Amino acid sequence: MSGWNTWLPMLVLGTSLVTGAIIFCMPESWRRARTALNVSGATLKAGLVADMVWGVFHGQRYETRLGLGLGPGLELVLSSDSLSMLFATLSSLLWLVTTLYAVGYLEGTHHLRRFFGFFSLCVTATMGISFAGNPITFLLFYELLTVSTYPLVVHEGTDEALRAGRVYLRYTLTGGAVLFLAVAWLYALAGPVAFTVGGVLAGLGLGRGEAVGLFALFIAGLGVKAALVPLHGWLPAAMVAPAPVSALLHAVAVVKAGAFGIVRVVYDVFGVRYAQSLGVTDPLAALAAFTILYGSVRALSQQNLKRRLAYSTVSQVSYIVLGIAIVGPVSTVAALSHLVHQGLMKITLFFCAGSLGKGLHIHEVNELKGAGRRMPWTMAAFSVGALGMMGVPPVAGFVTKWYLGLGAVSERGQSWALWVLVGSTVLNATYFLPLLKMAWFDAPDAEHAGPAPRWEGHPLLLFPLLATALLSLVVGLLAHSPISPLSWAWLISQREFRP
Template sequence: MIAWLPVLVPAGAGVATLLLGEQRSRARNVVNLGAALASSAVVLLMARAAYTGGAEAASRIAIVPGFTLGVSGDLLGLLFSAVATVLWGVTLVYAIGYMEHARDRARFFGFFAWCIAAANGVALAEDPVSLFIFYEILTLTTYPLVVHSGTPEALAAGRKYLYYALGGGAALLVGVAWLATIAGSTPFTPGGALDAVSGRTTELRVIFGLMVAGFGVKAAIMPLHGWLPGAMVAPAPVSSLLHAVAVVKAGVFGIVRLVNELYGPALSTSLGVATPLAVAAAVTIVVASVIALRQDDLKKRLAYSTIAQLSYITLGTALCTPLAAAGAVAHLAHHAVMKITMFFTAGSLAETLHVKKVSELPGVARRMPVTMASFAVAAFALAGIPPLAGFASKWLLGAGASEGGSVWALLVYVSSGALAIGYMFPILIASIRPGEFPEAAGPESDRRMMWPIVVVAALTIAFGVTAGLPGSPAHWALTAIAPSFGGWTP
């Protein structure tokens, strides 16, 4: 039953939040923060057991005859779950400050908790059918957050999000159902679970394409990315956690499961489906990075950066080499802390100084030095500057590309790093230029917003510095991915 707690605890917190209503804000905050702490503790305890070779926690619930919903605490899923759950707690503190004077906070925090429950379900799903169920629940629980403000712009962004997400979900449903028809029940298995039907090459290729299309919407692979920049109209906590961590990472995580634990690296390569996926990811990396260079709106620049960085993960997975696959999984965690720092900063700038564009940044570093110093840490990390988190995962991705003889992929990673410098450093340079903002006479912003930014920036440093140590996200990724490559050891 313990395997269900990361899903059930936030789900229960969401129900309690809505029942408490709008006026009982203190009780609502206690419930949500308590649920975040409890969920994080459970996930980390399960991870410790799995990391030290203990039995994986697993449980299945019979829904209807012949169909069960299953979760399992394997290392790969627990890494995604740990990232989502721990950062939920940090984001809650930020959101309490950010949403202090907003309307409909009970609805906001209730759906926020349900999104984390669904994300944990995606992370821990034992098989493709279970993953699909949680994946679609994540879509439905996210929509109210995207449209939370109720403005025409938000409602239009929400409709666009639903069109893309439900269209992708339909493709995923067809792929999952077709696969179940020819292969039966197929639990995720390191190295692949389709040996018995590996001769049905045409069907497997089409199913792979359908499932990539389904996951590719949330993974924002071009041209399936159109919903993401528009969804930046959502409140900053939504952009921070759900569009830098939970929702978009659910898409790339689905691709990681598909390649490594459903088809397996060997079958993916022999079917010829890995190469088109790698090419699509490479194109997305370069094109999204170039588009980011031209964005004056700060959140949209960050959104296109996210599109590019997500495809780092997809490309690393599609290369089907151990180091690249491990780098992809490590980048899932590292990108989360880097980008959530940036979205927190964008939200704080908008809320405190009403600054939303790069062209409006001159002087903000003088007015908000701690916030902008934290942003600088994340920007340097995203550009791959050692010894920060981005360098560690990008080193593994580059080494994996070289390991597989994919020099072109290595060049894509290097060129994208240069482009990241091109779209991140102007933000820093603009912020330190003389401007109209004086030094702050008191706290530079609401402390409930400032300190979470410092915490996630510190994690960006810590994840890089400790990358070679057991328990770090990079080492965790290496350990989690090793079984998918037979006798390979990190």
Template sequence: MTFPFLQSLPLSTQFLPLAIVLSSLIPALLIFALSDRQATLRTALNIAGVFIKLVLVVWMLYGVSQGHSYRFSLPFLPGGGLVLRGDALALQFVTLSAVLWLATTFYAIGYLKGTALQSRFFGYFSLCVSTTVGLALAGNLVTFLLFYELLTLATFPLVVHKGTPEALRAGRRYLAYTVSGGAFVLLGAAVLHSLVGTPNFVEGGYLAATSENRAHLALAFVLLIAGMGVKAALFPLHSWLPNAMVAPAPVSALLHAVAVVKAGAFGMIRVVYDVFGVETVSALGLNEPLLWMAAFTVLYGSVQALRQQELKKRLAFSTVSQVSYIALGIAMLSPLAATGALVHLVHQGLMKVTLFYCAGSFAEQLGIHRIRELDGAGRRMPLTMLAFTIGALGMIGVPPIAGFISKWYLGLGALESGYDWVLGVLIISGLLNAAYFLPLLYRGWFAVPSRDIAQAPRRALGRECHWMMLWPAVFTAGLALAVGLLAGLDISPLAWARFIVEREFDV
């Protein structure tokens, strides 16, 4: 697909990756300087940053699809400097971040309307997006580590935003886990630096296993995967995530759909494919421990989700399970499984952000926090419940919603790679997903509404929540359905995932 209006633009520039990072960093710094009373200016800065980032990302998407390269570098360490690089893999994550930042910005404005400390919130909110995009565009391990740690610092104030004792306890746990994870990543990067320096990421990897360095490479891999597994919420490094649900709904949406857990999963993808490479990981036998850990986490997260009676905690454990599909896919070391993992990076984000938008709207409009309180919510808020239904059915894997596409390719990858038992994991996980999502849909649509819901005050659009909270959920639910229905098109996330896999596996 071509964009004629872009063809006259100077596509080969070193500053485009930097500009994408700055498009949210500059608004963040300006918003910090505003008072809470300057709501109009704060909103204008947020929205301007969102649309500028989207334009720049579309620009880079077109350029990469046409074979252009984007690289910004700033030397500051011997053998490893700050490198931002726009390649196909980075853009899979950056595009997701840009689109969901657009939706979550509008949602957060509506959600926080009339509350205190909004300038602080939106400042860190934009800073979180900057660090996430910087991490995605990182061209080497030094740059990745820098943004990986900055992401922790940017998200901690969002987790503790409410300032309650429960929020502060969750924030301390979050900080303890993520800082420890960052330390593991630092140690792993240091081991590799002592062996080969810090070269830029290379499609297919830049490491080769020899008899002299096998132990050191294995140690580095374990340290890096453990460090990134903290943010990706792999078992047993996951317990910070359900506790972080005390954060406001827009923060929960960011943590689960695009920022923290996806940063960990994306880091694993970089390590397996662009640092070690498939051949080295296979030669060292490092993929199978990761595969078993991911498979266990998929099932463990689903079982724990089934036990939860709080809506947001059920969604949190669902994330523990669903994000591990990405680790499961990359650990199988096959092109089809990798395609499933890469496209699930996007698909899970669209579905999960929808679910958290809806959960936040139910809580704000109807006071719903627990599963049993969902009775009749669909009669009171039909559009919100419809969006929630699309997200939930997609998580189960019902066609033609996005989640079905991901699981289909993961299943094909299991057969291609010879790990037939992974099919059993996918089937059991799908059944467990149905067991903990379908009762929510039944309660919302068919159960008799409680007295509190029936008498809840009517607001915007008659029966729904504020339009700035409603339409982001409808938008992302629509996208989750559209990317499944249109998966065969050249502009779909699936097509882009195939484009990445062709380069990584040289097929």
């Protein structure tokens, strides 16, 4: 392995880590320099990740190993495989557009040095989770993600924000402690292990009770950030954070870190066939199905726009867990492609919600009347994201639901999962279609009438939401192209289910 291949994963992390360190040292008044540094760092990271994707696609391997000094065999391992590159590509791409959006959204506000410093630490943690080559590395970056996102959640400094921050910490620190116990137990049973295709536990001769207990501990620890019911309570509470933070929590960082961790545990710690033989995948599928329906039902009653989107996330992220738990190549493709598809659609919705709040002071659902006449570009992007969440073709969400339903019926005959998807789709339509109807067809209230606000044309707010809405359409229309998330998910699925 060449020196470049050895150090490239660390360099990808270093771009945001160094950016954050410099920002913390900058005077608050250096706004242009901070913006230039933020955008340059995010662009460089996206370019380095693209280089790694090209290399992995052509058989290259990238790996960095550093001793931790915590015991024999315990190393910090950053490595590349097709699964890590899927999550890393999503993270680097959406972080770039979120950086642009955050610069525009927070223009003229205070404490930007603190915000963008922790913002950079957050992307460092997420990329570390992407490239984690073993459970101890995953755990370290998973906890760094908690520490770095807390200041973003409480950024506004209001009593409500501080209360939400306490809720966030109670959930995520407890989940982190449970995950620590799971990793410690794993190392006690198997010694230092790496994430391995097919899993590492199948041949160790563990007792069934021991293996099931370990699996349950992992799911409980990771399920907090993945917002599995009943571990989801932090997510709606955290909606007091600024819109760029909400976008990160839902589309890129925290909930995706939990879902990605569950994928790693099922496939690369236990191995999907061993997990299925233990009988733990069916209960996991049932929990995911319940979360899908529960989140959708709770979304119906939310009058605050961001909270409605938050419960939608509770539902939508569990599509990933359901696809993994059904156990089959087609359902795996659905789950892994949804890791990207949901990120694109949900970040679009939160960008739009932030712009509507800035431009029209819209925060409640009933305030959307006539919004499409005053902010047509923003509402057009919102409509794409909402239709995608419902599974309307050709938006990316349709691809996910199609393959998930196909996998459930054709691979294991689990037709009940198809009815879960149908129910979820009906509920999605019930809580999204009235919003679109109000925005496009209802006359605005007197307090929300008037000419289009300047926010509609603000390039740093408009470009990101239009770009992600367009990508939501493109990855649906070109789902079978060689570079689509769906095609990359097929590569991973073939790796996991090869004979």
